Amino acid sequence: MKVRGTSLIMENSKRAIEESFPIVEINRLAIPERNAFKPIYQMHKWFARRASCVFRAILLGAMKPAGTDIMDEFYKDHTHDPDTNGVRILDPFMGGGTTVVEALRLGCHVTGIDLNPVAWFIVKTEVEPVNIEDLKAAFKRLEKRPTSTGKTLKQELLSHYKTECPCCGAGREEADIIYTFWVKSAICTISTCRKPVPLFSDYIIAMKSPTVRYLPDYKCNSCSKEFDLDIGRASLISEESLMVNNPRDASGDRRSNKRWARYNPIEKNAKCPWCSKTIMVGPVNTVKKEKKKVPLAVLLCPHCSSVWQYRGTLPDEATCPVCSKSYSPHKGNISEKGSFICSSCGVKDKVINSIRKLPEDQLLPTTPYAIEGYCPECAGNGDDQSPLPWREGMKGRGKKEFSHLCNIKDNNGKFFKKITPSDLKRYQDAEKRWEKENGDLPYPKSEIPIGEKTKSGLIAHHYKYWHQMFNPRQLLCLSTLLKAIGEEEDHILKEMLLSGFFNLLNNMSDFCSYIWQRDCIRQIFARHDFQPKSTICENSVWGTSIGMGTFSSLFEAVIDGKEFNFKPFDRKIFDDIKNKYIQSEEIIMGDKNNCSLQCSNSQNMNCSEKMSLIITDPPYAGNVNYSELADFFYVWLRLILSKNYPCFAPEITPKAEEIIENPTRGKSATDYKNGLIEVWKRCNENLADDGLMVFTFHHSEGSAWESLLESLCNAGFVIEAIYPIHSESESSLHLMDKQAISYDLIHVCKKKVNFSEEKQRSWAGVRQEIRRKAREEIKVIESGRYRKEKLSPPDVNIILIGKCLELYSRHYGQIVDYKGEVVPLQEALTAIRMMVEQIVSAQRPLPSELEHIDPISYVYLTCLCDRKEIQSDEVHKTTRGIMEPEVLIKAGVIRKGRAKRGRTYEVKLPDERYKELQKLFLSTRKTIDQKFLFPEMEEAKFDRIPLVDALHYLMGLAGASENIVPWLNEFRPIVPQIRVSLEYMREKNPTFREPINKVLSLIEV
């Protein structure tokens, strides 16, 4: 029996994540979570947030001993768990705070660092304990705060977004504006024309197919003909005169050839569509009704600016009911991406050219063209104003009797309408007030700095100052609101109000557009960049009971987030029911005893105590430009925060120290890598010797991942395990099966201790070990370590690669090939990928003589020798991700295709390679030293030349009727491999039969 020694203790102290991870279960939870983050993570916008369930599982896996069932632990209460309580955890790239929040929940002591002050503010407000009642009281104080006009803040902000209800409001501007729609105009670049051209891609403002209850085949008591009697009045506008029906199919879905009429609930009658008589209708409440969908489109008329409605299938050509002119509702002035056609002179040009012709300080002009409004009266909600505090207004909903025949009642009192002169005047009043009062109001005055994202998205479009991204009405309202928030005396509550303001900015600029499919705003950072919009949607700042993305609704999100601190929950998926939330007893509370948040550069970090765990999500090359995007929020937040926090003193967020690839700022891929190495080194210094570092990192085609692994090895880490997490949706899971390689990987690393004891190891020997390890591991996987569910082959692949990398990284820098040269990571990784692929793929295995084949020849034989070309987007799938196409091009086996604009790769034929191979082999011939072939199980290479080159050369000689025999002598040590390879190729590709037979006939004699 083995004596209880250090190695045994080390074995026993293994943590669960070093051995396995519940990949299938966590993926299943992560996908829905990414579509709806938990409330605490919805309090603020941050970029590329990670699903928190992944981090909860990582934390548990890193703290619980090996063999623990992590999914069992996942739903347990860890409030008093000695395995998690007080464990010191560091996140050097905390971003939106996932690690910090999840670790606090488990009772750990957390240190979170981020360079970006916005990230720091987010995490601080996420973990800060606040009393919900105090929070509501702060909101009430805010809404009542007096403004310069004498109105309360709420009244003042709502007053800028009022309009006349087209149904009930003649002469009174008492309905609320939900959205104002604006269009930018390009100025025709022809000097003799210079007409403004509104940049509409089409004239469809909104489309919706509401469900309508109706009585089918209702019989007219006058003419006895039948028609659909619609009980509901489906409409998105109010005015009857602006409604046009498709003569064929306006009745609704699957009722297309029916005539129809609308029921008048006040008069209790309807007008027969056959005889035009008004007929009385008996009681409709008791009769059973059917349901149908009625397609509606709200259109803008480019000739007279009317906003009207079309019912039924929208035709290519429609006639405006106001000016009677016809136009195509589907076709605007933007012909293709970025080009417009002048409606006056017909000349086509790029929008950007039109901007370039403007003076530098001028933006393209914008004009409002429609409004979506809400009338509480027509909704039946009486004088309901706002759902907060606390949703009293909701009480009356739907209960009121209707005094008037209303077309928009069934649309919850919402309507679209054109811009009237009084709407315009209200806007201009706000504009004038902004001019007059902006000196007393806080708003960002600084210039937008040139950067990777700002250059093309903002500056090229003449946005020179941050405030230019908002219209004057928005500036007036935002700065009035911000000023009032600044007056809150309790600074924690002030920061909570500011969190609501933070998220409001997301929904409030010229960079927001309208998603008519969902009747909501597309926020500025729907993509991770600044993307100027040609049609803009302006949201109301305070908002009413049905508004989304308004201050009142976003403050409610802050409350929900803060409630989550005391009542967190997790999603659980059951086999029979869809999924359920499991309430937890744990709480999330950061104070100075258990949580230290720092806004600083992790490249210089130095923690006072050693950390047990480092759990993080580092930046990924130039994928998200955190600091440039965060500036959009920062320039506003600092107006309140700079007084108390030095990190908010500068005009913009730190750029020079950011770890990122950013060519505009002169930051290369190498700078990025060096930055990461620096942080890994600090991590190594600050991690306890028996600690673990676990982090997620995106993985896709290309070499970024290789340099990540290299940076870890260089910083003194051993890679212990790697687990795949699917980063996007179910559909990308589907892609995974096709081996499109793009997912997040969890990396589990340990500190490499006892450097000095290291001896050199032969690559051949390590390869043997790797192969053995991969075989053992696949048995473990098959025996169900990852639970009952079957992992997909690409997942198995990744896990095995991770386990194999451990052997390589443990001896990093000490593994040498038979010439005594250190084996670089790229070469080792390629070999590992190939070995794993060999073990995992059962389809068409190579003959056993080829077990030690080199990777290029492996890929050629298994994936390429039977095809002429590969589409470039399939090359990874075809070559199973073993190596990049560039490597195969350099090796001479494929070339970039000439046809199809280079979107293919062509597989070279042996004959085509003959000349170059002849040169190669003639030059190496005399230097070949037979003993260099096959030293201790080295790869079946001819010196450093891949096997495939020898195969092609022999076939080339055969094709050219040259003497093959001397070369077979030359290749003698690898002739057995040559023979089986040629047989294998002949079977896969019959066109090779002739030259192969020739060579084989010489081998066999």
Ligand SMILES: C[S@@+](CC[C@H](N)C(=O)[O-])C[C@H]1O[C@@H](n2cnc3c(N)ncnc32)[C@H](O)[C@@H]1O
């Ligand atoms: C991928 S994000 C983290 C995302 C986070 N896990 C989440 O779920 O929201 C990476 C973070 O690294 C930060 N960062 C970049 N360079 C840094 C540096 N030198 N020191 C500290 N943090 C840095 C960025 O500001 C960014 O917030």
Ligand SMILES: [Zn+2]
């Ligand atoms: Zn009304």
Ligand SMILES: [Zn+2]
């Ligand atoms: Zn009739």
Ligand SMILES: [Zn+2]
């Ligand atoms: Zn018109």
Ligand SMILES: [Zn+2]
């Ligand atoms: Zn023109």
Ligand SMILES: [Zn+2]
């Ligand atoms: Zn009405």
